Amino acid sequence: GQQVMQIPQYQHVQEGEDFTTYCNSSTTLSNIQWYKQRPGGHPVFLIQLVKSGEVKKQKRLTFQFGEAKKNSSLHITATQTTDVGTYFCGTNFGNEKLTFGTGTRLTIIP
Amino acid sequence: DTAVSQTPKYLVTQMGNDKSIKCEQNLGHDTMYWYKQDSKKFLKIMFSYNNKELIINETVPNRFSPKSPDKAHLNLHINSLELGDSAVYFCASSQGGRNYGYTFGSGTRLTVV
Numbered sequence: 001g002q003q004v005m006q007i008p009q010y011q012h013v014q015e016g017e018d019f020t021t022y023c024n025s026s027t028t029l030s031n032i033q034w035y036k037q038r039p040g041g042h043p044v045f046l047i048q049l050v051k052s053g054e055v056k057k058q059k060r061l062t063f064q065f066g067e068a069k070k071n072s073s074l075h076i077t078a079t080q081t082t083d084v085g086t087y088f089c090g091t092n093f094g095n096e097k098l099t100f101g102t103g104t105r106l107t108i109i110p
Numbered sequence: 111d112t113a114v115s116q117t118p119k120y121l122v123t124q125m126g127n128d129k130s131i132k133c134e135q136n137l138g139h140d141t142m143y144w145y146k147q148d149s150k151k152f153l154k155i156m157f158s159y160n161n162k163e164l165i166i167n168e169t170v171p172n173r174f175s176p177k178s179p180d181k182a183h184l185n186l187h188i189n190s191l192e193l194g195d196s197a198v199y200f201c202a203s204s205q206g207g208r209n210y211g212y213t214f215g216s217g218t219r220l221t222v223v
Contacts, residue, residue, distance in 0.1 A: 031209065033211055033212075035211075035212075037151075041216070042200055042214040042215060042216050042217050043153065043200070043202075043212070043214045044214070045211030045212060045213065047211075048209065048210075048211060050209065086151055088153065096141075096158065096160075096165055096166060097143075097155050097158060097166050097168075098143075098155065098212060099155070100152075100153040100154075102151075102152060103151050103152075103153075105151070
C-alpha cells in the first residue's frame with residue numbers, strides 16, 4: 001500500500017541544538033499533517049500543510065512542504081527538554097484515511 | 111472537559127477472552143477512528159465511521175468489531191484475544207474530510223497474557 005517514509009527513526013540531541021525530521025513519498029501528496037506524541041501520551045495535532053512550497057512556523061517549530069509536494073520537514077530550533085517525544089507526519093493520499101509515517105523519536109541530552 | 115475519552119486506560123486479560131474498549135467525543139465531530147500502535151510505535155488505522163456509517167475497514171481480523179451507536183461514540187469489541195493483539199489502541203475524531211487534524215484519546219494499553 002501507499003506509505004510515507006520518515007527519517008531518522010531516532011535522534012539524540014544536546015539541549016539547545018537544532019533538530020529536523022523528514023517525510024518522503026514517491027507520490028504527490030494532497031496534504032501533510034504533523035503530530036507530536038510525548039512518552040506515554042497520545043498523538044497531538046500540530047499543523048497541516050496543503051500548498052506547494054508552504055512554510056509555517058509555530059514558535060521554535062518550522063514546517064515545510066516541498067515544491068513537488070512529495071516531502072515535508074519539521075525543524076525545531078534550540079531544542080528544549082519539553083520537545084522530547086515522537087514526531088509523526090501523516091497524509092491522506094487523497095482518500096479519507098490518514099496514513100502516518102514511521103515517526104522520529106527525539107531524546108534530549110540535558 | 112475531555113474532548114475524546116477512552117475507557118479503560120489499561121486492560122490486562124488472558125488469551126481467548128472477549129473485551130471491549132469504549133470511546134466518546136464531545137467535539138461534535140462527524141468522523142471517528144480506531145488506530146493501533148504497536149511496540150515499535152507504528153500507528154495504523156483500523157476502522158473509521160462517519161456519522162455512524164463504516165467508511166474505512168482495513169485488513170483487520172474479523173475478531174475485531176467496531177460499533178457506533180451514534181456519531182459521538184465508537185466502541186471496539188475484540189473476540190478471542192491473542193497475544194499479538196497486545197498494543198495501545200487509540201480512538202480519534204475529526205471534522206471529516208481531508209483538511210482537518212485528528213483529536214486523539216489518551217489510549218487504551220491492552221496486554222494479553
